[in-house]
Amino acid sequence: MSLNPLRPRLFARTTWQEAQHVAGALRTETVGGALLLFAAVTALAWANSPWHAAYSGLRDTTLGPAALHLDLSLGQWAADGLLAIFFFVAGLELKREFLVGELRTPSRAALPVAAAVSGVALPALVYAGSVTLLGAQGDALRGWAIPTATDIAFALAVLAVIGTHLPSALRSFLLTLAVVDDLVAITIIAVFYTKELDLPLLALALVPLALFAALVQRRVAHWWLLLPLAAVTWALVHASGIHATVAGVLLGLVVPVKPQTRASRVSRVPTVSPLDADTDVAHRFEHRLRPLSAGVAVPVFAFFAAGVRVVGGGFGDSLADEAAVAVVLALVLGKLVGVFGGTWVFARFTRAELDDDLAWWDVVGLSLLAGIGFTVSLLVGELAFGTGSPRDEHVKLAVLVGSLVSAILATVVLRARNRVYRRLWELESRDDDGDGIPDCFEAPDTVPAAASAGPTQGASGEVTERASDEVTDVDGQRRR
Numbered sequence: 001m002s003l004n005p006l007r008p009r010l011f012a013r014t015t016w017q018e019a020q021h022v023a024g025a026l027r028t029e030t031v032g033g034a035l036l037l038f039a040a041v042t043a044l045a046w047a048n049s050p051w052h053a054a055y056s057g058l059r060d061t062t063l064g065p066a067a068l069h070l071d072l073s074l075g076q077w078a079a080d081g082l083l084a085i086f087f088f089v090a091g092l093e094l095k096r097e098f099l100v101g102e103l104r105t106p107s108r109a110a111l112p113v114a115a116a117v118s119g120v121a122l123p124a125l126v127y128a129g130s131v132t133l134l135g136a137q138g139d140a141l142r143g144w145a146i147p148t149a150t151d152i153a154f155a156l157a158v159l160a161v162i163g164t165h166l167p168s169a170l171r172s173f174l175l176t177l178a179v180v181d182d183l184v185a186i187t188i189i190a191v192f193y194t195k196e197l198d199l200p201l202l203a204l205a206l207v208p209l210a211l212f213a214a215l216v217q218r219r220v221a222h223w224w225l226l227l228p229l230a231a232v233t234w235a236l237v238h239a240s241g242i243h244a245t246v247a248g249v250l251l252g253l254v255v256p257v258k259p260q261t262r263a264s265r266v267s268r269v270p271t272v273s274p275l276d277a278d279t280d281v282a283h284r285f286e287h288r289l290r291p292l293s294a295g296v297a298v299p300v301f302a303f304f305a306a307g308v309r310v311v312g313g314g315f316g317d318s319l320a321d322e323a324a325v326a327v328v329l330a331l332v333l334g335k336l337v338g339v340f341g342g343t344w345v346f347a348r349f350t351r352a353e354l355d356d357d358l359a360w361w362d363v364v365g366l367s368l369l370a371g372i373g374f375t376v377s378l379l380v381g382e383l384a385f386g387t388g389s390p391r392d393e394h395v396k397l398a399v400l401v402g403s404l405v406s407a408i409l410a411t412v413v414l415r416a417r418n419r420v421y422r423r424l425w426e427l428e429s430r431d432d433d434g435d436g437i438p439d440c441f442e443a444p445d446t447v448p449a450a451a452s453a454g455p456t457q458g459a460s461g462e463v464t465e466r467a468s469d470e471v472t473d474v475d476g477q478r479r480r
Contacts, residue, residue, distance in 0.1 A: 009352065009353060009355050010111060010343070010346075010347055010352045010353065010354050010355060010358075011167075011169040011170060011173060011354060011355045011358055011362075012169060013167070013168060013169050013355070013428075013440065013441070014102075014168055014172045029152055029153045029156050029290075029294050030153075030156040030157060030159070030160050031291075031294065031295065032153045032291075032293070032294025032295050032298060032299070033153035033154055033155070033156045033157025033158075033160070033294075034157050034160065035294070035295055035298075035299040036151075036153050036154060036157065036294075036298055036299050036302050036375075037154070037157050038299070039299035039300065039302040039303040039306070040302045040303070040306040040374075040400070042303060043055070043302065043303045043304070043305075043306040043307035044306060044307060044308070044310070044400075046307060047307035047308060047309055048309060048310050048311045052309065055307050056307075058074060059073065059074055059075040059304050059307065060073045060074070060075065060388075061073060061074050063077065064077070068235060068239070069238065069239045070235065070238070073387075074304060075304040075305065075387065076387065078297075078300050078303075078304045078305070079301060079304075079305065079382060079387075080238060080243070080244040080245065081234075081244070082296070082298075082300055082301055083245045083248070083297060083298075083301055083375070083379065084234055084244055084245050084247060084248035085248065085289060085292060085293045085297040086245070086248070086293045086297050086298055086301075086375070087182075087186065087245040087246070087248035087249045087252070088230075088248035088249070088251055088252045088289065088293075089252065089286055089289055089290050089293045090179070090182040090183075090186070090248075090249060091248060091249040091250070091251065091252020091253045091255075092252040092255055092282045092285055092286045092289075093179050093182075093252075093286065094179055094182065094183055094249075094252070094253065095252065095253050095255065095257055096257050096282055096283070096286070097176060097179050099257045099258060100257055100258070101176070102172060102176045103176065103180075110346065110350075111173070111343065111346055112173055112176040112177050112180060113180055114342045114343070114345070114346045115173075115339045115342040115343045115346070116176075116177045116180035116181050116184065116339075116342075117180070117184070117342065118338045118339065118341055118342030118345075119148075119150070119177070119181070119335055119338035119339040119342060119367075119370055120148040120149075120181065120184045120338070121338060122334045122335070122337050122338030122341065123147040123148050123330040123331065123334030123335050123338060124144045124145060124147070124148055124330070124334075125334070126147075126326070126329055126330040126333060126334035126337075127143065127144050127146070127326045127327065127329070127330040127334065128141060128144050128326075130322070130325065130326035130329050130330070131143075131322050131323055131326045134325060134326070135322065136322035136323060136326075138391075139384070139385065139391070140322055140323040140326070140391075142384040142385065143323050143326070143327065143380070143381060143384040143385065143391075143395060145185070145188045145189075145192065145193075145380050145384070146327050146330075146373070146377050146380045146384065146395060146399065147327055147330035147331045147334055147335065147371075147373055147377060147399075147402070148181070148184065148185060148188065148373075148377075148380075149181045149182065149184075149185040149373050149375075149377055149380070150177065150178045150181045150335075150369075150371075150372065150373060151178075151372050151374035151375050151376065151377070151403070152175065152178035153294055153298060153374075153375070154372045154374045154375075154403060154407075155174065155369045155370070155372045155407075155410075158369065158372065158407045158410065158411065159369075159414075161411075162411045162414065162415055162418075165418075165422055165424075165425035166414075166421055167357075167358070167421060167424040167425065167428065168428055169355065169358075170358075170362060170366060173366065174366055174369065174370075177339070177370060181370075181376075182376070185376045185380070186245075186246060186249050188380070189243050189245065189246065189379075189380065189383065190242055190243070190246045193243060193380070193383040193384065194241055194242050194243070195241065196241040197240060197241045197242065198239065198240045198241055199240075201236050201239050201240040201241075202236070202240040202241075202242065204236050205232075205233050205236035205237045205240060205247070208229040208230075208232040208236070209229075209233045209247075209250060209251065209254065211229050212226060212229040212230060212233065212251060212254065213254035215229070216254065216255050216256060217254075217256055219256075219279060219281060221281065221284070221285075230251050233247050233250070233251060234247040234248070237250075243383065245379075252282075252285075255281050255282045255285055256280075256281050256282065257280055257281070257282045257283070258280075298375055301375065301379075302374070302375065302378075305378040305379075305382070306378065306396065306400065308393050308396045308397045308400075309393065310397065314393070314397065315397065317390070317394060318393075318394040318397045318398060321391060321394040321395075321398075323391055323394065323395055323398075324391075324394040324395055324397065324398035325398070327377075327395055327398035327399060327402055328398050328401055328402040328405070329402075330402070331371045331372075331373055331377075331399070331402030331403060331405075331406055332368075332371055332402055332405050332406050332409070334371075335367060335368070335370045335371035335373075335406065336364070336367045336368055336370075336371060336406075337367075338367075338370075339363075339366065339367035339370045340360075340363055340364055340367040343363050343367075344363075357420055357423075357424060359417070361413060361416070361417060362414075362417060364413050365410050365413040365414040365417065368406050368407075368409045368410035368413060369407075369410045369414075370406075371402065371403070371405075371406030371410075372403045372406050372407055372410075373399060373402070373403060374399060374400075374403055377399045377403075378396055378399055381395040381396060381399065427440055428440055428441075
């Protein structure tokens, strides 16, 4: 059935530039997801082997100067230090999305933001309701934020394993959803999981942060200048009582995305600023640090965080913990209802329709993928219940179980649609004119008629009806 050309479109094809960026980012995250899975499985196997004491001893080995409050275990260094790189990349991606990406215009940002916000709120409500109905005692409610974040690397690893080819619009939606999830998770960590706050130290952290910002705004990219300032910022934020990963986000947010203004170009010192004024510094940093984040920082954190005891009563103890049961329910049901419900309500409110060849089952599959919460969920669990505490161990196992169940259900749904995805992937790869840009991202008349049952999308991201000269923007406004 043909879509109404006067209605806004959900999951319409993105521009070629955006599709390239998303594909590059997801390619790195897919490799990182495979390493993450390997690290998690290795940690689980070692922690449940006869040599489990060696694993615990390695994880709890303390390094660092106590005078600077940096006498941390290797597990803490992974959570506080290495994850700061992960959140720095998240800050870069977040700023890019808001300034030049999918979130730069309200009409394009509305759908992923609505889905992400409801995908955070519903799991939190499911968790809180579950622990209350189950009669949990003690600090169980402190874990309400554990199931709120989506692990994009883990989700992409699942997609790689099942061999599906999501259309560019669905991949872009999934990445943007994860970016908004990260923003919410960062805010939650900073606001709700800061026990003690040292304001003078926090204010002092603004000094190296401001120097870092001044240098990168002037396109100074020398590592020997920026790395010490970033390290001092991280150390001061850590000492202030706020989780140190927040420093990574702040550092990422001050990196410029857009070209310099004319006045800034005049004030540059050419001998100190090696980068051109038009350089996208955030993209440059992201290109260099995303492999480090996805390939080293996150897998090492997963190795030290995922090693929970399953044998010897560990699994049974987790089943008896109301917080662990609530985490599983929130990841599987809360995320599904939240993301799918937010998308459906948005469509009803705006009277939007799904793009050609897509169905609501595709949204169900993406919603189940969003229930794969790993990296940030494990981190929040440690912050909520204390690293190494019995409830923290139970919650870690629950995160693994909930993510596995979500992954299996997503596999069933998405594999059933794989024939459609493969056809759309072939369409989005077809380049008959050999100019390096797939035909479907160029003029609408280059798209084969059989590929579209109604409006199509050109390189500008607008939706065009073949039989009319009317154009419908993504916000539903008609013009000629």
